Amino acid sequence: MILQGLDLILGSMCSRLNEKLTAKPPGKKVRGKRTRAKEKLYKVINKEIRSIYPGFNVGVGTACHYGPSDRWTHPYRHWLFMPTNYEMDRALGKKAAPRKPT
Template sequence: MDLILGSICFRLNNKHKIKDGTTNRRGKRTIVKEKLYKYINSKIRELHPGFNIGESTGISQIEERWTLPYSHWSFKPSNYVRDTSKAKK
């Protein structure tokens, strides 16, 4: 579970784009982490086609909370307002 959550955090926080200041290249570990994210994402997409890591995976029935092999929730406060001027492009 730690690998799944870590890979999602890695991607959501744009850590896959970090480059070394002297060589202007991404490090080996960064490249491996991105490959791991892509693999995990492909497996999740087999269960949930069209999966988006920034949004929660919905459920159609309450019983699905216990039977789905993978569910993903985006935790946001109830008074959350998105600042679109700082959104990803």
């Protein structure tokens, strides 16, 4: 029972990150029941997280701002959620990596 709940939660987050919540089946005008249910669940989860962390971004991890002791005192923490087809462009960061000649 607990694993099924966890599967639903992780599935809704994954669907949001991989932009599957907006996808319509081929030849259909509306999204499926399960897709709409995943979106509703994602919105509830996001609302709860935002009550703890205002301005929360699902694509950014909750780092330890004040050191390792934060790991035990924060009410909510997670690793970085990343979409399946994610690629980081290091040229856009603060410390841009040199580009390899092509």
